[in-house]
Amino acid sequence: MASRYPDLAGQGVLITGGGSGIGAALVAAFCAEGARVAFLDIAETESRALVAQLAETAAHRPHFIKADLRDIAALRGAIDEAISVLGGIRVLVNNAARDDRQELDAIEPDGWDESQAVNLRHQFFAAQAAVPAMRRGGGGAIVNFSSIAYLLNMGELPAYATAKAGIIGLTKSLAGKLGPDNIRVNAILPGMVLTERQKRLWVDEADAAAGIERQCLKRSLVAEDMVGPCLFLASDASAAITAQTLIADGGML
Template sequence: MAGRYPDLAGQGVLVTGGGSGIGAVLVEGFAAEGARVAFLDIAEAESRTLVSRLEGKVAHLPHYIRVDLRDIGALRAAVEEAATIVGGIRVLVNNAARDDRHEFETVEPDYWDENQAVNLRHLFFAAQAVAPHMRKGGGGAIVSFSSIAFLLNMGELPGYATAKAGIVGLTKSLAGRLGPDNIRVNAILPGMVLTERQKRLWIDEATIEGGIARQCLKRSLTAGDMVGPCLFLASEASAAITAQTLIVDGGML
């Protein structure tokens, strides 16, 4: 895997939600390319386990910063800490999210606001915080993770679907605003990715079989399937690509 995108070697990369699931595999993928990676997560045990597992295996050991992304002040401070540690930020991967199911009839305003804080709000403020560092370095790339969930008419997670649709709008707007600073902004829309959390909470064998039946590719998607697309959009290989959404769903849509 290492060496596919040599321009990422030595570059500062910040990943939100990097302690487990797709985020952890992204942290490992960037580290394998020789990037200097910092990642933010509230889950301390999983995050420290990831760092320990990568010790001695990559040129630059990823740096973990514990932060609750709902706390924008703490997020801003974490971005500054990360920029100092990795020597500036060239790439931001807005990955953190939580796809909790919730009933339409029982959602209250506090839950709705909490859902948007977890799944949408921090993406804007992370981008706002890293932009000065990217400008200072002559440009950068922001890759935000949306989802095909908002395209599937899934009735069991309206708050999450709204946030994921919002990420597409945010991506388009930030691309327009930051393009003159040579900062590219794109989004990835994963399909049914079988993380441990998904298998533990939401996806059973029948769901997996049904999802694969709808895909062109007749296999389960893993977190590793998101690494290549993300590295591509973060690297100079996609230097003329911005304001775009890349669906990575095995051909479900």
């Protein structure tokens, strides 16, 4: 039986990139815990379909806000909307990312900056916008999604790997700053999670098999495998844990 976290019931939870993949699994999981969930995404069709699906069973219908997280003004406005709708924020999950492949010789400054905006910059500004509401509520938890990609010497991901490494530094810095406010900040490093996007764009059957061979656990990881670590770090079960990184990779490293 999956663990339950009753302290999350009724709490305001904001998830970025919640319309599909790992984000959608997280939205569903927090809804199942009875949390009041808002999520941001640029993909409207998938996001509205997720809301319709979860509205049938969730104690609180999730609230979708369309936002391009590269636009910091739009991000701030979306978080203000989420705070208003939820009545506050107890948990922020910085999940949104895009692992584009890039050739070293072809990267231009605009492409580099785009990757940082999509994968790193918005995590800081989302935290900045959410923290005042957490302070008013007496504390909270921020869970930042990084990746083991920056530890694997993957030559086709220089900008993405840099951003994911930067998230660890951001996590440590925010934890130091926000600890006195009873706000905990931790990071999750997923391994090779086979979302539909990954299978469509990057990972074929041979790649998946090679990844499983490197893992201790001999199965493909799926989005739902990230649910338990995230709920744990968001809940009071991890009340003494902050400034930490949790690797969830099936034992690849």
